[in-house]
Amino acid sequence: METLSNASGTFAIRLLKILCQDNPTRNVFCSPVSISSALAMVLLGAKGNTATQMAQALSLNTEEDIHRGFQSLLAEVNKPGTQYLLRTANRLFGEKTCQFLSTFKESCLQFYHAELEELSFIKAAEESREHINTWVSKKTEGKIEELLPGSSIDAETRLVLVNAVYFKGKWDEQFDETYTREMPFKIKQEEQRPVQMMYQEATFKLAHVGEVRAQLLELPYAGEELSLLVLLPDDGVELSTVEKNLTFEKLTAWTKPDCMKSTEVEVLLPKFKLQEDYDMESVLRRLGMVDAFQQGKADLSAMSAEGDLCLSKFVHKSFVEVNEEGTEAAAASGCIVIAECCMESGPRW
Template identity: 60%
Template sequence: SAIMDVLAEANGTFALNLLKTLGKDNSKNVFFSPMSMSCALAMVYMGAKGNTAAQMAQVLSFNKSGSGVDIHQGFQALLTEVNKTGTQYLLRTANRLFGEKSCDFLSSFRDSCQKFYQAEMEELDFISAVEKSRKHINSWVAEKTEGKIAELLSPGSVDPLTRLVLVNAVYFKGNWNEQFDKENTKERPFKVSKNEEKPVQMMFMQSTFKKTYIGEIFTQILVLPYVGKELNMIIMLPDETTDLRTVEKELTYEKFVEWTRLDMMDEEKVEVSLPRFKLEESYDMESVLCSLGMTDAFELGKADFSGMSKTDLSLSKVVHKSFVEVNEEGTEAAAATAAIMMMRCARFVPRFCADHPFLFFIQHSKTNGILFCGRFSSP
């Protein structure tokens, strides 16, 4: 539907902007769930007015959508689709706003959180029970993510001045449509950089997959479907002589869509070597969002959340934590997994050997939503 396309574009644009911002230090691994982050921030946006709302729309790319489209109805449809029961993957998103109880939140705002985002606005006593509030938030997140994300808020991250905390966590577990045979997993060197190697447990499989080669960035793209093919992992592996930074620089949402079109890919037998890995990343999003232009929301006196509460409010904290484990059976992620390729002489089965840094995305086939983005650059 039109709203889904608009939303996929907005969320996809935001996803790649975040990938570039979080990945500024290009020696670091990156792993996060852009869709989860978009949802959580859209919930806050619902209560924002004036310049605060304008900045948020800009950063979240909602302003692309034209005024005729209801963003919140779009998210309602998207969340219903992605979180639907009866899928062959397990996906749990946990979004909640925790507000200081003296701030008197509007019931209209609370109702909308529930209706559109399957999320609650919960009131806590940050003023006189700050540690109790922090522990309450952490245990709620742990429960929602099957225990994978235990300590979302570290000690001292909330204080008696805290007014509004946005919590956002995702847990994903999926099995590969075709699993790797554990007997083929061997220790192999992973080329972190030109002069540094680290050992990884490298998985191996020969099978038929969709893949393509993008000449303009000297990069192979491989699609590894999860069981049921409702989700795919898309891996972008540059040639050994090409820096991953080149790929990241070139990547826009339009190009991502063009390069990952399944109907334009070849389906062929290929030898896949992909490291087994586990990533757990935490991001305090305030500086990231400010650098993208969402500044007023965090500044008391400038922030306008009058759609949420009559009290003067600003956003105190936005925390995102994600977890992914990629192994022979598939991916377990309180956020994602990866594989890569190298063209050899045509007589051989082509090889995708992810033994140097690559990007990976987990995408929901039906909505084209990017559930997770990652960069694996160092074991």
């Protein structure tokens, strides 16, 4: 699973950089593991150049056993007996008149625990959309309510592959609400906004990364299995400068035990809530995944014997709330496969 972990980390940083470029003045929050899980199920049904492009976009080595890696990751994420709540779920929603290959269905079930539920997109598109959205809402404790937007499902829809992930964890060292107060938070060098700032003084792992001129703080959740990493640029250093120099290899090196030292530190952390909504097609195209969205080029023949299948839409929604008690977060990804695609060679705007 280490190979997949490295690939997932590399994919996450590449994804972050593109989303930051697209929204330089906005907050960015997404779940790379949700996006990659949904895409990996599509990859099970892809062949040829389509499969190669998808694997490269996900930073995966096609010679490795990709899907067994995801199977192990799924088991690790959903393991019982933790002091936090973390779970992920996958599901396929297929047109009842479409014949999906048994090898595809069995592999999705074996590696991703994703059962195929038959719906009638041809006769009841809107009801099917609402049904899928209800499933996602249930799996994310109501935090992701409308994954599939209106008109995203129609009579041409053949399959919707969905992933949902939910997390809730309490801080190992919780913040005292009585210390929370309004304070200015620096958005850019020249801009500040008032926020509800939490405060505590305690011992945490801390490092100064001279390479990018930033501080790295680890805030563990109860049980100390999972943590929130906070990368804070030094005074006078733009966040964009740190982002440009960030790679998964560097982040891994910076967070090694010999770099992070237990330090008595005063922590001021904004209390915040974010909800984001992304149409991932243009992002995935820029990562090199082009053919999957094009009729005549998309090869999803390992999914169904029905010809001319391709992706029409890939949506991702996310939610996160950070407060004195801890963190609650959720995300969902939906990949829509249709029987006909537009003939465009570039991204749709």
